[in-house]
Amino acid sequence: MRKLGDELFYVTTYDPKPFQILTYLESAECERREAREAEVAGYCGQESHEFSKAPEDSRSFILGEVQWSSIRKVKYAVAFCFGLGFAFLLHLSRLWIREGRIIIRETIPENAIVYAYHPEVYLLVGAPSFWKAKLPRMLGLGNHSFVSYLAGLSAVIWNMKILRFERGTAKRPLDQIIETLEQFPDYSFGLRTDSGGPYFKIRDSLLELALRTKRPLVALRQNASKSLRIHHHSFALPGAMVNLSTSEVIRYEDLKDLSRKDALKLIQDRIDQCGIF
Numbered sequence: 001m002r003k004l005g006d007e008l009f010y011v012t013t014y015d016p017k018p019f020q021i022l023t024y025l026e027s028a029e030c031e032r033r034e035a036r037e038a039e040v041a042g043y044c045g046q047e048s049h050e051f052s053k054a055p056e057d058s059r060s061f062i063l064g065e066v067q068w069s070s071i072r073k074v075k076y077a078v079a080f081c082f083g084l085g086f087a088f089l090l091h092l093s094r095l096w097i098r099e100g101r102i103i104i105r106e107t108i109p110e111n112a113i114v115y116a117y118h119p120e121v122y123l124l125v126g127a128p129s130f131w132k133a134k135l136p137r138m139l140g141l142g143n144h145s146f147v148s149y150l151a152g153l154s155a156v157i158w159n160m161k162i163l164r165f166e167r168g169t170a171k172r173p174l175d176q177i178i179e180t181l182e183q184f185p186d187y188s189f190g191l192r193t194d195s196g197g198p199y200f201k202i203r204d205s206l207l208e209l210a211l212r213t214k215r216p217l218v219a220l221r222q223n224a225s226k227s228l229r230i231h232h233h234s235f236a237l238p239g240a241m242v243n244l245s246t247s248e249v250i251r252y253e254d255l256k257d258l259s260r261k262d263a264l265k266l267i268q269d270r271i272d273q274c275g276i277f
């Protein structure tokens with residue numbers, strides 16, 4: 001690790017051979033990974049042991065990757081079948097991509113709202129040191145739909161809990177989200193703010209969420225040295241190095257006295273600046 005100004009740079013030192021990532025047979029490789037993950041975990045605002053096992057929690061009325069009581073349509077079962085294949089291919093890509101720099105500009109508060117862009121979601125597997133440390137105590141955002149369940153199995157592999165809101169009810173999705181977050185004050189919350197498009201533009205609802213919950217905001221970006229883009233979404237190509245960067249924290253106090261326009265500009269600028277590696 002080396003420190004430059006106010007930024008912390010982590011440089012991956014291992015270059016896994018084929019199938020080592022899946023088998024973990026070499027003890028030296030395991031020790032290097034554990035040391036790196038523990039180091040990154042410290043700057044995610046967590047103790048190093050937290051990523052080893054997802055925490056047990058009884059507050060799961062709207063959480064849980066498989067909410068069987070809500071799966072009443074055949075299309076949801078079909079989604080899981082496709083999702084299994086998709087999750088396998090996505091994680092298989094770990095064999096031909098490498099983890100690059102992880103830049104954490106400020107320690108991430110444990111209750112932060114971590115917002116990112118949806119076109120970079122498939123690069124998640126390229127930064128395991130960060131995500132293994134963060135995801136076990138992060139709620140992800142989903143809903144009860146075919147597409148949302150399709151990606152669900154990948155979340156299971158990463159020990160991530162999914163907050164699924166209901167559409168077509170009297171209660172707004174944002175109100176459902178806030179109600180659940182109030183019951184999980186010690187969990188961070190991750191969402192792709194531009195999901196469904198227009199891409200690379202934050203939504204007004206992100207500002208409303210931050211103001212109503214008074215939770216801090218942290219922007220997150222990922223990129224790959226070589227990638228294929230399909231409908232704006234990036235997929236790392238063989239030999240690519242995947243980098244990850246987080247922003248300085250935006251606190252409630254930074255937003256509460258700003259006009260709506262200026263507050264949205266601050267949130268948008270922070271994620272765009274975060275993407276400059």
